[in-house]
Amino acid sequence: MTGYTPGEQPKVSGLIKLNTNENPYPPSPGVIKALRAIDPVRLRLYPDPVSSALRKAIARLNKCSEDMVFVGNGSDEILALCTRAFVEDNGSIGYFNPSYSLYPILADIRDVAKKPVELAAGFEWAMPAKYNASLFLMARPNAPTGMNYPLKTVSSFCAGFKGVVMIDEAYADFASDNCMALARTRKNVLVMRTLSKSFSLAGLRVGYVIGHKALIAALFTIKDSYNVDFLAQTLALAAVNDVSVMKKNCARIIASRRRLATALEKLSYTVCDSQSNFLFVKPVGMKAAEVFGKLREEKILVRYFPGRRTGDFLRITVGTDAEVNKLISVLKTFSLALR
Numbered sequence: 001m002t003g004y005t006p007g008e009q010p011k012v013s014g015l016i017k018l019n020t021n022e023n024p025y026p027p028s029p030g031v032i033k034a035l036r037a038i039d040p041v042r043l044r045l046y047p048d049p050v051s052s053a054l055r056k057a058i059a060r061l062n063k064c065s066e067d068m069v070f071v072g073n074g075s076d077e078i079l080a081l082c083t084r085a086f087v088e089d090n091g092s093i094g095y096f097n098p099s100y101s102l103y104p105i106l107a108d109i110r111d112v113a114k115k116p117v118e119l120a121a122g123f124e125w126a127m128p129a130k131y132n133a134s135l136f137l138m139a140r141p142n143a144p145t146g147m148n149y150p151l152k153t154v155s156s157f158c159a160g161f162k163g164v165v166m167i168d169e170a171y172a173d174f175a176s177d178n179c180m181a182l183a184r185t186r187k188n189v190l191v192m193r194t195l196s197k198s199f200s201l202a203g204l205r206v207g208y209v210i211g212h213k214a215l216i217a218a219l220f221t222i223k224d225s226y227n228v229d230f231l232a233q234t235l236a237l238a239a240v241n242d243v244s245v246m247k248k249n250c251a252r253i254i255a256s257r258r259r260l261a262t263a264l265e266k267l268s269y270t271v272c273d274s275q276s277n278f279l280f281v282k283p284v285g286m287k288a289a290e291v292f293g294k295l296r297e298e299k300i301l302v303r304y305f306p307g308r309r310t311g312d313f314l315r316i317t318v319g320t321d322a323e324v325n326k327l328i329s330v331l332k333t334f335s336l337a338l339r
Ligand SMILES: Cc1ncc(COP(=O)(O)O)c(C=O)c1O
Pocket: 020, 021, 073, 074, 075, 076, 077, 100, 139, 142, 143, 168, 170, 193, 194, 195, 196, 202, 205, 206, 207
């Protein structure tokens, strides 16, 4: 099988890095203060195996009980645990195409059947009648398109689905709505969040999932003893107790996203309607792969996913104002050169 290819973490400095949907702004001062206050001698001891204090804070933030919260070493760990907890050996894993490219790889690792569902021509929701799987992995907002499916459509899909629906809300803090109410009310729905994007903590590796206590208990049964380390628990607790800076950063990113989308539309690019911290765009006059290469020469790194559905597009993370300005001016020069 082929493994997952993470976005490049460049070794050279001076690149504008718009390729892995990281947050361009620093984490909240509360996190930085908590990091400075850590006594290194405490690392002698194992961490709390069930992340009690952090789960309590996450439960408060999401208006649910602690037994409805599971914390993982990044949301990628939680996705892998779901494929073990909720899929029998003769079961199947469903997901949309295109979506987060890790989903089919997790099915391969688990060695179970894959049941991909092709999105419509403009990457909108499309679901065959009577579709079922043991587990459906759904990114909302979707990656790499950044688009949201209508809440009502998702809700009625979950109501009719026999297996577990994992709604991966990695980018929900940049969106106008979310599915958390479904996780609180439906027995077969999990909603997952990460601290990697909106909280500016991709390097920390913390994600969490909310859902019915029976589903959460299943994840606890199979997890590694100490899946979330002491530093991660301590700093994530500081982050979720101090969400005001995170929210301000999200508002800035949403404003920059709109500005970038408008600028690219002026260059006649096709721009998917993004509810996330990135844009999925189709250049004009030049192939996406070529624009990717030329941006790289200009020290701007974006993400290109070859393939039938995604190969005409580039995924661009929304950076700081200065980064967005630089990107726009470079892309303008490409367009002018075509005239
Ligand atoms: C849709 C989606 N889910 C999950 C993740 C992984 O998040 P984490 O850093 O919490 O493992 C990503 C990262 O890019 C993502 O795009």
